[in-house]
Amino acid sequence: MMYKAKNVDTDKALKYLEDTSKYQFEMENLEIAKVQKYYEGIRKGLGIAKGIFECSNFEQKEEPTYENGVLDFIYELGKELDILTQDIRENVTSVDDACAVLAERIKNPDNELEQ
Numbered sequence: 001m002m003y004k005a006k007n008v009d010t011d012k013a014l015k016y017l018e019d020t021s022k023y024q025f026e027m028e029n030l031e032i033a034k035v036q037k038y039y040e041g042i043r044k045g046l047g048i049a050k051g052i053f054e055c056s057n058f059e060q061k062e063e064p065t066y067e068n069g070v071l072d073f074i075y076e077l078g079k080e081l082d083i084l085t086q087d088i089r090e091n092v093t094s095v096d097d098a099c100a101v102l103a104e105r106i107k108n109p110d111n112e113l114e115q
Helices: 010-054 066-081 086-091 095-107 109-114
Strands: none
Touching: 066 086, 066 095, 086 095
8 A cells, every 4th residue: 555645635746746857858859859959950960061071172163165165075975885985085085086097997897996
């Protein structure tokens, strides 16, 4: 049997303590959630700031040019057609010459290594 104090409504006191305990537990969880959200926001902001400096290094990249675009296209086309293109991209004096060499390799894939 449980002890009951005299002149005290123990049922009310226990109910109050139980309600207070639940309330404090809920408040604790809310505070923890707030702090977690706060630090999550800081981490996200730091990640965004870090990404600004890492994403593309746009300050260090050279400006895109017509020649770079053509050489990139030659690379991608060669990759799709399984034709070697590195020597074309490195050793040709103009994009017109590069296109001519690539066209010849597409027409005559057996002569590819002779170029």
